[in-house]
Amino acid sequence: MLRSFAKYLVVFCRYYLGGFNLCSGLNYFVLIFPQPKMGAQAGMEFVTAATDLNIFAYAKVVEGICGACLLFNRFVPLALTLLMPVTVMIFLTNVPWVPFPHVQMSVTRNLVMHVILLAAYANYFYPLLKFRAAPQPVWTDPARITRAL
Amino acid sequence: MANFNFAFDGQTDMMSLNPLEMTNFEMMGAIFGVLGVVIALIQSRRAAKRQLPHTFVATETEEGALD
Numbered sequence: 001m002l003r004s005f006a007k008y009l010v011v012f013c014r015y016y017l018g019g020f021n022l023c024s025g026l027n028y029f030v031l032i033f034p035q036p037k038m039g040a041q042a043g044m045e046f047v048t049a050a051t052d053l054n055i056f057a058y059a060k061v062v063e064g065i066c067g068a069c070l071l072f073n074r075f076v077p078l079a080l081t082l083l084m085p086v087t088v089m090i091f092l093t094n095v096p097w098v099p100f101p102h103v104q105m106s107v108t109r110n111l112v113m114h115v116i117l118l119a120a121y122a123n124y125f126y127p128l129l130k131f132r133a134a135p136q137p138v139w140t141d142p143a144r145i146t147r148a149l
Numbered sequence: 150m151a152n153f154n155f156a157f158d159g160q161t162d163m164m165s166l167n168p169l170e171m172t173n174f175e176m177m178g179a180i181f182g183v184l185g186v187v188i189a190l191i192q193s194r195r196a197a198k199r200q201l202p203h204t205f206v207a208t209e210t211e212e213g214a215l216d
Contacts, residue, residue: 011185011186012182012183015181016178018178018181019177019180023177027174033174100163102163102164102165103163106175123202124203130210
């Protein structure tokens with residue numbers, strides 16, 4: 001019962017984050033919904049600076065591609081890794097600074113779901129915990145990339 | 150009062166902690182999430198071959214390592 005619940009919780013989190021990020025990413029380039037506004041002056045300045053530096057566009061591309069990966073269950077561990085900086089940055093720029101409880105709850109929920117997914121796909125990250133790692137360059141055996149697919 | 154507010158105009162009450170009152174992106178996420186669970190339930194009932202998690206073997210992490 002608990003195992004079944006965990007399975008569907010992971011499925012829900014994957015589809016939720018996938019749909020959320022895909023729509024958020026696509027909406028930047030094809031405006032369907034009004035762009036959300038930051039509730040704090042410092043946050044607005046941060047978004048303006050990030051937009052001027054094209055970091056915001058990069059983040060939206062990452063959101064769109066990784067959201068599609070989560071939605072279609074392709075390269076999920078890689079997508080979670082690439083999306084983590086975006087999720088953490090949104091969390092850090094919103095929760096302490098934006099006075100709206102709804103926004104704080106929303107970004108916290110996204111971060112919690114992201115952590116749940118990282119924990120659910122933990123077996124792909126265990127090799128990162130190697131205490132003493134030896135380099136194993138990609139150029140010594142490039143075919144490993146295709147073998148890993 | 151519970152409110153299922155799919156605000157196309159982005160005008161969601163940001164002071165509300167009602168989980169049913171969602172912004173557009175949250176609503177899209179929730180729709181996809183529920184759809185995903187329904188698809189997973191249907192697939193499990195069809196007894197499709199289960200996707201097993203990948204198990205790393207020693208050759209994948211140690212093969213060709215530079216000492």
